[in-house]
Amino acid sequence: EAGVVQSPRYKIIEKKQPVAFWCNPISGHNTLYWYRQNLGQGPELLIRYENEEAVDDSQLPKDRFSAERLKGVDSTLKIQPAELGDSAVYLCASILGGGDTMNTEAFFGQGTRLTVV
Amino acid sequence: GESVGLHLPTLSVQEGDNSIINCAYSNSASDYFIWYKQESGKGPQFIIDIRSNMDKRQGQRVTVLLNKTVKHLSLQIAATQPGDSAVYFCAENMNSGGSNYKLTFGKGTLLTVNP
Numbered sequence: 001e002a003g004v005v006q007s008p009r010y011k012i013i014e015k016k017q018p019v020a021f022w023c024n025p026i027s028g029h030n031t032l033y034w035y036r037q038n039l040g041q042g043p044e045l046l047i048r049y050e051n052e053e054a055v056d057d058s059q060l061p062k063d064r065f066s067a068e069r070l071k072g073v074d075s076t077l078k079i080q081p082a083e084l085g086d087s088a089v090y091l092c093a094s095i096l097g098g099g100d101t102m103n104t105e106a107f108f109g110q111g112t113r114l115t116v117v
Numbered sequence: 118g119e120s121v122g123l124h125l126p127t128l129s130v131q132e133g134d135n136s137i138i139n140c141a142y143s144n145s146a147s148d149y150f151i152w153y154k155q156e157s158g159k160g161p162q163f164i165i166d167i168r169s170n171m172d173k174r175q176g177q178r179v180t181v182l183l184n185k186t187v188k189h190l191s192l193q194i195a196a197t198q199p200g201d202s203a204v205y206f207c208a209e210n211m212n213s214g215g216s217n218y219k220l221t222f223g224k225g226t227l228l229t230v231n232p
Binding site: 004033035041042043044045048056091104105106108110111 | 151153158159160161162163166206208219220221222223224225
């Protein structure tokens, strides 16, 4: 079974341009996360979905970042316009559980490395 | 705010030695903890987890210890191998109301295994 799939792997854009990242979680996983990871740091949560509902987007910079998870499967994270400080690795993860389900591990994709120049 | 952090940013060991990576957490509401391994250019990979009702859990060559009294978590790797070289993150999961999986990561420890 395929793991969490992200694309593209790498993206280089000029500042003020838009960019989008795509994530296909593991089949059947209803909880999906987007994380941002700066160099030498741990991943930081941007948004969490349970099915198609964004249940935690408190750390998403809403002036320039947006995300969607139509039909509760694939998800897209967008930045418009990108700034130099947005350069980072954007990770997607998924979990089978949700709601009151007991904790279980999150599976991560390989990430998209964004460079804004 | 409450956070998860690590005592040591880097750890260098000889092949065959045991490694211990430490993590301090401050959120007493956290009920689930995970150790992840991240190799260069890859996403975090699950190693082992532990629930708050346990104080020790063992896997293959790895053991996680949880001390809730001092809010401390450790990862022990036995007979460390060059392939264990990576950044190790602890993560805590807080039950956020009726919906869980608010997974928060610490900053990571770089483990280097010398042959």
